Amino acid sequence: MSNPIRVTVFNEFHHENHYEPARRIYPDGIHAVIAASLKEHSYEVQTATQDQPEHGLTEDVLNGTDVLVWWSHILVDEFSDEVVERIHRRILDGMGLIVLHSGTQSKLFKKLMGTSCAIKWREADEKERIWVLAPNHPIVAGVPEYFELPEEEMYGEFFDVPPPEELVLMSWFQGGEVFRSGITYTRGKGKIFVFRPGHESLPTYYNPHVQRIIANSVGWAAPVAGTPAPAFGNAQPLEPLPQKQA
Template sequence: MINVTVWNEYRHEIEDQEVREMYPEGIHNVVASFIKENGSEVRTATLDEENHGLTDEVLQNTDVLVWWGHKAHDEVNDEIVDKVHERVLDGMGLIVLHSAHFSKIFKKLMGTTCDLKWREADEKERMWVVNPAHPITEGIGEYIELEREEMYGEHFDIPAPDELIFTSWFEGGEVFRSGCTFYRGNGKIFYFRPGHETYPTYYNKEVQRVIQNGVKWAAPANRPRPIYGNASPLEQISND
């Protein structure tokens, strides 16, 4: 059983009629519903809850944290970001969705601006599988095609991914590294690009499958964090 927490700002759905019609129960509840189909234990948390819903108890009992944010990155408390960061280093998995590339936690883990080009023009996205042996691509064909999505374009200011899983082409001509994995400490991170709030992307079965696979992949290994600092020798050191 993987314990998953799905975090969402939950602002667009409240403030924007178009988004509310697309995701009336919030993006977090849609994502949580299809992750539950894999047998995971899933809770949700949102920005305006106390501690953003990410109390010490919640974080300690979360194997994988799924994060969606867009318009209120700066409102996330730095103390909570530091706690999430520490949990990732301890082994908690992190799935970063769409515009959460600009979240405080992702930028802290990447150490870069995480900036990019973008455009809203109702254009087609074709997201190619470039690492077909990776478990995140299980059950996915050569590509995922989305008829309407927001464009993200290179250069994407992130470190070179440890693994590149998907590369997108957009109708306007741009390309983008849309599925990237990173290892930080004991933790595994998966950035997955699609999911603009005005499009029905999270109802797409292939997108759902990728996120389900990502949760399985990011689940922590059962091992302690490495020990650092001054170390006693394992063998006797000869002074001859």
């Protein structure tokens, strides 16, 4: 029997402690709701929050993490550069990363993308319709052709990121904008999935389709056991080479 996928869910846990609408929806934090839903899929789940030492993302925690699920927003400038470097190295070495909602504005995601990651946005609690564009992709297994969130924060194009490797989901908003709301990247050996929905004062993370997509993406992003490590540096020839003339 294979070992369970080890997941760490990181959340700033600021809004839920300082903003009543967020506290009312997520009294124990966004991370608690996501972690509970992931445990239903037999993942081994722990959580980390920004106010913990080293933001809860110590070397030991990251070395014991197969996939990091990330939610951040208002405290991005206060996040430790040293911890960003630590996470970045683990991703290049094979740890998966799921970036949720405003996590696209984090130091970590901007470092991985090498761009501003800027977006349009609007808080108007408007309907979002999310379309599946890659129906055979494992991230959307069990998800219908489209689903709707009755109230969400709008993110609109242009989204200043490199062209994604895969475009899995696309959002349309009641105000008219569209957004690439489910996209994938690879950095080093690590796989990255960016999933747009999840405003802090709306019950998005209780939605069963949202929960399924996050759970599926964890399975997709987890390192594959037995994958050979790439060799770098000076390499000896596999067959004899002609001798150079003096």
